Amino acid sequence: MASLNLTPPAVRYHGDQAVAPGMLDFAVNVRHAQPTEWLMRRLAARLTDLAHYPSAQDVRAAQDAIAERHGRARDEVLPLAGAAEGFALLPNLRPARAAVIAPAFTEPADVLSAAGVPVCHVVLEPPFGLEGVTIPDDADLVVVGNPTNPTSVLHSREQLLALRRPGRILVVDEAFADSIPGEPESLAGVSLPDVLVLRSLTKTWALAGLRVGYALGPPELLARLTAQRAHWPVGTLQLTAIAACCGRQAVAEAAAGAVRLAELRTEMAAGLTSVGAEVVDGRAPFVLFRMPDAASIRKSLGDRGIAIRRCDTFAGLDERYLRAAVRREWPLLVQAIAEALR
Template sequence: MHSEVHDLRHHGDAEVRDDGSALVDLAVNVRADTPPVWLRERIAASLGSLAAYPDGRAARAAVAARHGLPVERVLLTAGAAEAFVLLARALKVQRPVVVHPQFTEPEAALRDAGHTVDRVLLRAEDGFRLDPAAVPEAADLVVIGNPTNPTSVLHPADAIGRLSRPGRTLVVDEAFMDAVPGEREALAGRTDVPGLVVLRSLTKTWGLAGLRIGYVLAAPETIAELERAQPLWPVSTPALAAAEACVAPPALAEAAHAAHRIAADRAHLVAGLGEFASLGLRVVEPAEGPFVLVRLPGAAAVRHHLRDLGFAARRGDTFPGLGEEWLRLAVRDRATVTRFLRALDRAMALARR
């Protein structure tokens, strides 16, 4: 358990602000070739109804059908980030625990809501693998990502399920699960795990970070609590149109195809990074998300040299459990990865001078 200070509100978009247009973005985990034309057209078609207040019933029903759940188990949110705020404000918990390293917004939201948050830090020497026994029995709220940002570790669903306890809320952030072929180890749609709350985001795979759309899957009583904490009409009409479109069968098939392509591109990236092993670079493996975590000497200097060479990488030291020697790299297409690897070679040479 640790409580050292980190910049929990630093996210990948900070790496590409201002001069970001001149940089190849490896810092933000949104798929680079999205949203596709058909989705942009679907969103544009919704603009004619902006005079009316948003009606989320159709989108909510579509998300419920996608996961085989009743609508009472679904809540649409303005991205997964809003869901973390709702959980922090609505649930009456006494001892929340966040499993790190992971996306820092859940802890930030809990602290902003006045909670004292404990951390369980997974260790690099263990491959950042979850040990359910490391989570205190007294924890009545546990938050974990799967696959985890930034480690790209995919935890077994059974291991996460062992965190369930009577009286405990188990929050699993599955924002990147649709980038995993077959969505293996997913808990979305499960109703047999007591206290389970699953968060999903549609902004990553579909390139909708500027639109803000996600959802929560949980027991009806939990959904009702969160809904009471939401403002009226929290999700815009264009975002609702996007949600309905992105969970339709053709979109799910496209996402499944993209997941396999991401896996192939990630393998190309990991293989290329392996060429730097003699220089001390290490990749956290097996990586299962649309990003990889690397540890290398002089990472801060390397990151700055990469910027000069036209590439933005995500610093790792703002994640609890990581330090300045870590970088997170988003997976891009093979051509971009090949250019990045050449730039990395140059940046590491400059950092060694």
């Protein structure tokens, strides 16, 4: 499949760059326009503590909340300044060669390449499943999304585990896993010596500006990952948010929201199909679809005040693909596309 030459500007392109103030945003995959009231109150209560460095007690509280949420030991969890920090730390694992299963979030390949690690993109063909995938034998680090951004495809646990090899580390990006009802196929609760799972809390809890996430893996692997990490890498408000969003009540709230999102996604996919879009079968809270004149449609949508994600910045996709976040306002998107096609 034809793909854009992934120069640094293309790799660093993110959906927020398509959004201007006042636009209806289908480009960014953050679930809500702002954090929930209870979460904002929880964070506001800690503002007076910002004169102090993040405490060991706050770190332990965040670790314990993550551990309880996934049935892991405290030393198997690592609070992060967003899942993106987890990607930024991957060079500390000192891989000889990395394989990134694409299309995929561009950050891991960019970080590894910048650190001098040879990176191979293993590009999947539509419908973007792992059936028959071949990973180079000498790849000692494999990165895969589940569900994958931007395709929205959810791979089975068996397919993921089949990527393991002696001497290889498997990194699974589960940034959107909690947006799928029941979190099927997740490896977050599985303790394996060679598997690292990265999770984000920014999407579900509208905390993209705060940067919150975590890693799950064996203690030895987490120690290698953080070998050159700065002091106090996760701040007080971040740790507070992690502990809050991994609590039982919050997890139940997120799970209920995931059910509503799944229903909206089904409706939205049907609506896009009705105007001629070829929708990729997926489960994540965004829809990847292909249209012959996607570039002009995207421009027309922008003129109508609707932002959508271009996808020719992802390895394995071209200018015919667009990605849209699942929103209640999806009928407005479908109507605007229909008008653009007239």
